[in-house]
Amino acid sequence: MEFMPLIxxxxxxxxxxxxxxxxxxxxxxxxxxxxxxxxxxxKSQQLPEKIPNELEQLMKEGYMAPQQVQKIKHPMTDYVExxxxxxxxxxxxxxxxxxxxxxxxxxxxxxxxAQRLHSKKKMHIETAKRAIxxxxxxxxxxxxxxxxxxxxxxxxxxxxxxxxxAYAKEVLEGKKIQFMLSTNSVLMNEEIISYIEQxxxxxxxxxxxxKEINDLNRVMADGSGTFDYIIxxxxxxxxxxxxxxxxxxxxxxxxxxxxxxxxxxLFRKYPFLNKIEVNPNIVDDTGAREENVFTxxxxxxxxxYDFLVYLCQICIWKSRSQHRSMxxxxxxxxxxxxxxxxxx
Numbered sequence: 001m002e003f004m005p006l007i008x009x010x011x012x013x014x015x016x017x018x019x020x021x022x023x024x025x026x027x028x029x030x031x032x033x034x035x036x037x038x039x040x041x042x043k044s045q046q047l048p049e050k051i052p053n054e055l056e057q058l059m060k061e062g063y064m065a066p067q068q069v070q071k072i073k074h075p076m077t078d079y080v081e082x083x084x085x086x087x088x089x090x091x092x093x094x095x096x097x098x099x100x101x102x103x104x105x106x107x108x109x110x111x112x113x114a115q116r117l118h119s120k121k122k123m124h125i126e127t128a129k130r131a132i133x134x135x136x137x138x139x140x141x142x143x144x145x146x147x148x149x150x151x152x153x154x155x156x157x158x159x160x161x162x163x164x165x166a167y168a169k170e171v172l173e174g175k176k177i178q179f180m181l182s183t184n185s186v187l188m189n190e191e192i193i194s195y196i197e198q199x200x201x202x203x204x205x206x207x208x209x210x211k212e213i214n215d216l217n218r219v220m221a222d223g224s225g226t227f228d229y230i231i232x233x234x235x236x237x238x239x240x241x242x243x244x245x246x247x248x249x250x251x252x253x254x255x256x257x258x259x260x261x262x263x264x265x266l267f268r269k270y271p272f273l274n275k276i277e278v279n280p281n282i283v284d285d286t287g288a289r290e291e292n293v294f295t296x297x298x299x300x301x302x303x304x305y306d307f308l309v310y311l312c313q314i315c316i317w318k319s320r321s322q323h324r325s326m327x328x329x330x331x332x333x334x335x336x337x338x339x340x341x342x343x344x
Contacts, residue, residue, distance in 0.1 A: 005064035009037045013256065013282060013294060013302055020063050021072065027063070030054055088138040090146035091131050093164065095157040096122040101184050101226060104217045105253065105283045108152065122157055125164070132168050145172060148180040155187040165199060178202060182251070184218070185233040186226065193237060197244035204279065205234060206251040209263040217255070217283075231270065238272040249277045256282055256294040260301040 006021040009029075016034035018027045029037075033054045039047045051059075058064060076083075098120050102109055108118045132147065139145050147168055149161050161181075168177060179201040188196075196203055207230050208214040215225030238245050250273065254263060267273050285292045 005066065007037070007064055009034055009041070013299055018058075018063075022065050023063060025063075027058070085138055086141045088135060089142045089144070090148065091135050092148035092150050093123060093128050093131060094150050094152070095128075095154045095160055096120075097152045098122070098156050099152040099184075100156070100186060100221065101153065102219055102221050102223075104219070107284075118152065122160070125160055128160070128164050129167055132164065132171060136171050139175070142175070144176040144178065146178045146180060148182065150182050153184055153187065154181060155183050155192065158187070158192060162195065165201075180204065182206075184226065184230065186229045188233050193233075193241055193244065197241050200243075200247065203244065203248040204251050205230065205248060206253065207231070207234070207266070208253050208255075209258070210266045210269065213255075213258055213263060217253075234276075235270075235272060245276070249279050251279045251281065253281050253283055256292050256298045258298070260298050260305075 008019040008021070010017055010019070011034065016029050016031055018029050018033070018037070019025070020027065030052070033052045036048065036052050036055065055064070097108055097118055099106075099108065099118055102118075135145055135147070147164075149164075154161060165179060168179075179199060180203075181196065181201050182204045183206075185205045206218065207227075208218055211225065211227040214227040214230070218226045218230075220226060234248075234250075237248065252263070254260075283292060
């Protein structure tokens with residue numbers, strides 16, 4: 001194979017895939033085919049002499065053709081300029097790359113080849129205000145806009161965040177503004193929690209599972225675990241700030257080599273977590289020294305819980321036709337109860 005076809009290969013928890021740009025199709029492929037194409041892409045000297053049978057068959061069917069597409073045009077291409085001029089809805093302000101954690105999978109952690117590193121730098125307040133003005137000037141057709149605060153750990157610059165929120169409410173008067181904060185939570189005290197609740201900020205706290213799993217990766221700068229601090233903050237919100245509790249989410253970054261049941265054990269041990277919306281992710285191994293290892297057990301259990309979530313979605317859709325106020329949390333609550341009842 002002396003050419004590089006116009007394709008993109010990628011993998012997920014469910015398998016290996018090939019996107020053929022000429023065909024505009026995504027195809028499932030075997031691991032052998034995926035590895036062959038990976039070697040082809042890197043022009044490796046270890047490329048096997050024989051092309052996998054699966055790829056040969058695909059080529060016979062017209063896939064991976066050598067001819068190059070001259071132009072690819074998305075249906076919205078003609079409207080991009082208008083969207084960028086009048087319909088921008090969201091900006092994310094990285095207040096600082098500094099952080100009090102040193103999570104081992106974080107792209108800012110000082111690993112070989114890291115593109116970004118933690119530092120004590122911070123965004124200049126005038127730069128942040130110009131970004132908010134950009135949002136104002138380019139969201140003429142948007143009734144609602146979103147401003148996210150990100151890091152590093154954005155609460156290291158809490159006072160800047162407060163000033164920016166006040167500024168945004170002033171210059172974006174007349175629009176509905178949704179503020180979002182992604183934090184590790186450790187710096188949250190009563191003053192900060194009360195402020196977040198008062199301003200109705202959407203709160204995302206990261207917690208990767210029970211203590212023995214969370215503390216493998218989510219560690220302080222000195223290497224000590226963080227679970228006890230995080231669970232204490234969430235419980236504090238649950239007990240004393242019910243309005244904020246209803247708006248918060250938990251971000252769970254899962255390592256697919258771990259036992260999925262052990263990750264779920266977090267919600268059995270701490271029932272106050274059961275009504276919080278969960279945002280699950282798989283560890284991003286892009287550029288990492290080691291690729292993710294998906295155990296058969298992890299994959300089968302993920303697929304099973306996907307199925308349960310679909311059942312819950314069907315249930316909530318039916319419920320919404322009768323009770324418009326019911327939300328996704330009800331479906332998640334039903335899922336948790338199902339798991340507990342059946343000891344899944």
